Amino acid sequence: MSGIIGAAGAAQTLSLAAMEEASRQGKRDTDIEHLLLALALSDRPAGSALRACGVSLSAVRRAIRDQEAAELAALGMSVRMPEPGRIVFHETSGYAWTRRAEALLSSAASARSDSEGAGYTERVLTLLLVEPSGRVSDVLARCGTSTAEVRLALAGDTGKIPAASSARARMELDVAGAAGTRGWVSGTSEVFVPAVPADVWALLVDPLRIPEWFPAIGTVSGLAEDKGLEDNESSRRWWALAPTTRPDGKSIRVREQFRRRTVQMIEARAGESVRWRFEFPDAARAGTQDIVCDLREDAGGTRVRLTALWARPQGWCRLVGVLLSGPRRLVIWLNLFQIGGALSRAFR
Amino acid sequence: MEPQPLASVAADTTDPRAGLRAVTTLRTLADTLELAQVEAALRAGMNWQDIADALGVSRQAVHKKYSKRIDPTIHVPRRNP
Incomplete structure (x- = not known):
């Protein structure tokens, strides 16, 4: 039972935070950038590694907005995405993953699990760091870091995590x-x-x-x-x-x-x-x-x-x-x- | 009101990778604005058919896409009360 709870907990916590962040932006499609936002909030090693590289929630939010504005400007548009509001996930419905976010989560879930969901969040981050569109890489660059630096921090942080911090202990x-x-x-x-x-x-x-x-x-x-x-x-x-x-x-x-x-x-x-x-x-x-x-x-x-x-x-x-x-x-x-x-x- | 130069440099294909990502963002912006406008239309008393006509799609298509996504506090009049 605790194994199911541990695995479900890691996935559920991440999904909830990602969809809440999407709702804040007035979006219903939850994409890879929302997964990055959710990871910046995580209490797992993946979250610690990101924050150690300066990738805090506020930094990612700002970087995503700047990135979107730059991309729209590159298309000759002088508009910006609507200003984000409060989290309305719990008052609204119809949320779904984009195809690429769904595929990424599916890969993370099907990868060999060490025990009881431990490492799921880290697998999601690892896959985000190599996602092919380059979106995550751009956002990280705007946060003043890089995929290589985060990968290094993740490797170090995961190694330092004592056994007591595993999903079992949570x-x-x-x-x-x-x-x-x-x-x-x-x-x-x-x-x-x-x-x-x-x-x-x-x-x-x-x-x-x-x-x-x-x-x-x-x-x-x-x-x-x-x-x-x-x-x-x-x-x-x-x-x-x-x-x-x-x-x-x-x-x-x-x-x-x-x-x-x-x-x-x-x-x-x-x-x-x-x-x-x-x-x-x-x-x-x-x-x-x-x-x-x-x-x-x-x-x-x-x-x-x-x-x-x-x-x-x-x-x-x-x-x-x-x-x-x-x-x-x-x-x-x-x-x-x-x-x-x-x-x-x-x-x- | 002066029309916006919506895509004055959209034809710039010197960096297609960046261009494709920008188009994805543009699509996301369009989706976000469309949802906000559909909610505003329903709040203003328009029904699904009015919205479908304005968007140039079928009533079924717009209902399927937005009926679960809109703010649930919006009162939507039923077609057959």
């Missing part, structure tokens, strides 16, 4: 109850956020901004003071309401007992780590969920390690929990994937 499921997580089922993932740690920290510690990175929450309202919930400085709780409409305007049906939850900051180490607790006071059997975000500065942004913890069920429910460990692993992965995607999107 989706750990703590079934044994390691230190600090006894009584919890947990999963961990890492995401690269294109913003300085101070900005990421400001987002993560503000309860009113939780909807920006926790997709299951639509709004956070006032302090939770009724129903016997205590309200003191050290353990303040807020009411968080599930979203009622999708970005495209369609309504979302949420069961009554899951419409509201309380949010509480359990612990925080300034600028380093924050732990939020989410509970459903109207659903007696719903377990407590914690999200821990550990921040670390990285070249061109911040690396955030996300840990999702679910309180292990007690009594006979525990047996059901054991039987459902596979689906639960998938749920935790989806949870982390959505939070990681939203966190990255918040700064794009």
Whole structure:
């Protein structure tokens, strides 16, 4: 299962970021330059190698615009591509890969996989560096680097990556109850956020901004003071309401007992780590969920390690929990994937 | 309004590789602008047939290409309500 999750995770993360970047440009066809943008955002060695060569998200965006303007000017046109807007991928549909991007992804997927998706992102970058149109090479040149320099950085970076950073380590499921997580089922993932740690920290510690990175929450309202919930400085709780409409305007049906939850900051180490607790006071059997975000500065942004913890069920429910460990692993992965995607999107 | 010299140097074939890449970009620009114009037309109350007539293609062709791509909040009147 973890193999499938690892492989799917690498491909899904890359596809999502690429299509989000295409949507920002008002495009529906996702091409190789969008793959390059997605790679510049990646937390994998491919992303680190690109950023080490100065190929950050903002640098690629600027280079693509300049390249397009230069190409249109070469055709005698004085127009530019429309100004990019915000990411609307989640509010629109009809996205597709161009034929060459599809062929490239297909080659990367069919190449021999070392283990559980590890290396997929690097194979995509390797294929982009030799793509025949020369588009990627032009964009990299505008970023002040070259395909050869990126290839060298990738070789060095991949060699330096310790085994613990493989895809296997990215989706750990703590079934044994390691230190600090006894009584919890947990999963961990890492995401690269294109913003300085101070900005990421400001987002993560503000309860009113939780909807920006926790997709299951639509709004956070006032302090939770009724129903016997205590309200003191050290353990303040807020009411968080599930979203009622999708970005495209369609309504979302949420069961009554899951419409509201309380949010509480359990612990925080300034600028380093924050732990939020989410509970459903109207659903007696719903377990407590914690999200821990550990921040670390990285070249061109911040690396955030996300840990999702679910309180292990007690009594006979525990047996059901054991039987459902596979689906639960998938749920935790989806949870982390959505939070990681939203966190990255918040700064794009 | 003065017409733009749309492709005054388009016939320059001294660097065909660069020229071909530029044409790809031009096609992308055309696609991006076409989607924006189709959305604007639907917002202005035009139906798929009006848009197809303006583009010089069949209603089926324009519907197939754009029905899933447009902003889903745009209200599109049904042909047979």
